Amino acid sequence: MTLFGLDEAAVAGLAEGVRPSHAPRAGMEPGLAGEVFARAAWTCIAEPGDGTAGVLVDRLGAGPALAAVLEPGSPGRLAARVGATGVPEGFAEELGQALQRWRPRLSAGEVTRCLQQAARVGARLALPGDEVWPAGVDDLGRNAPLALWWRGTAPALASLANSIALVGARAATGYGEHVAMESSAGLVDRGFTIVSGAAYGIDGMAHRAALASSGLTVAFLAGGVDRFYPSGHDALLGRIVAAGAVVSELPCGAAPTKWRFLQRNRLIAASSAATIVLEAGWRSGSLNTAGHAAALGRPLGAVPGPVTSPTSAGCHRLIREYDAVCVTTAAEMAELVGDRVVQVPLDFPGDSETGARGGAPGRGERTSDQIRVFDALSARSPRTVHDVARRAGLSVAAVQGALGGLDLEGAARERETGWVRAST
Incomplete structure (x- = not known):
């Protein structure tokens, strides 16, 4: 039996390089090796948040879905294999468009290279159902990740169920960085893992403070886990790998792009028990993360700042217009983790389906x-x-x-x- 033109021995050898020993499945039997390889292939073929791929893999399984895409045939026949129950209306047409997106990327060589590079840098591939899989991302439904690449310590990844995301402006002020440092350290002292995106400004300070407090921190990246971004945070991300975890749904070698940053934001929001925006401008990308958190029913908090500061305008907007809770201390942030559900206005500055918008909607906004x-x-x-x-x-x-x-x-x-x- 072959998969993507490779025999079982080749598939098993590639899969073994990216599976950690703590996985709940024993050994690397052919079935598991095929699943690992197929999900790795899907991370190369489909862009993050591709709902069509999510439906196909959910209904057929990663391996059979990959084989079906490789086979010639009409989208209607493939849609019929998926089944009619619960499939969105017009799925055959949607599938036809998806096949046009995926087929130019169908390359066994690319999948092989990404698996080999992952093994070289010590990256692992987490699958749904693994002990380290962040269960919160499953709330994204058809847009949930098909697999997650990660580097670091398993306990950090497994601790995401008890985590809080701290996000904010890249061009942070001294005030914002001070609040991020105090908040991160205070939450770590209360047993929370800190989640952020490793960007300059608020994100970087949140990670640093968590590490300085001997806490766990997880960074979600918009590119492969083998190429740290931004490059100025190479040392910081190296420390996170040593004591926490770095995660991405993109394969090794993938470059970060604006679209992928926006899609990455949905993972930050979904994997965390609550999201706090510490400092953000009126059109900050942090509002996109806040939109995903609210759409998922996660508690959402915002830290107020000087009314004269444009870098706090986004936080004030969240509090005034979008029912974010005003929080000023780590204790108040910790209180958010409860049964509170934030109601999401229809025009919230974030798209719960695709995360395509980077901030508030406005004239001239790109699709x-x-x-x-x-x-x-x-x-x-x-x-x-x-x-x-x-x-x-x-x-x-x-x-x-x-x-x-x-x-x-x-x-x-x-x-x-x-x-x-x-x-x-």
């Missing part, structure tokens, strides 16, 4: 396809529509539509050999 296509373009090297489609994980038709909008916006230009980002 999720435009964000992904812009990320896939180069400012110097022209790229063909098919190349952009492969990089963005979109169909050719979707890329053509997005490029049209970006062209009108003046953000992209067509040259003789392809498309480039327009100079700004």
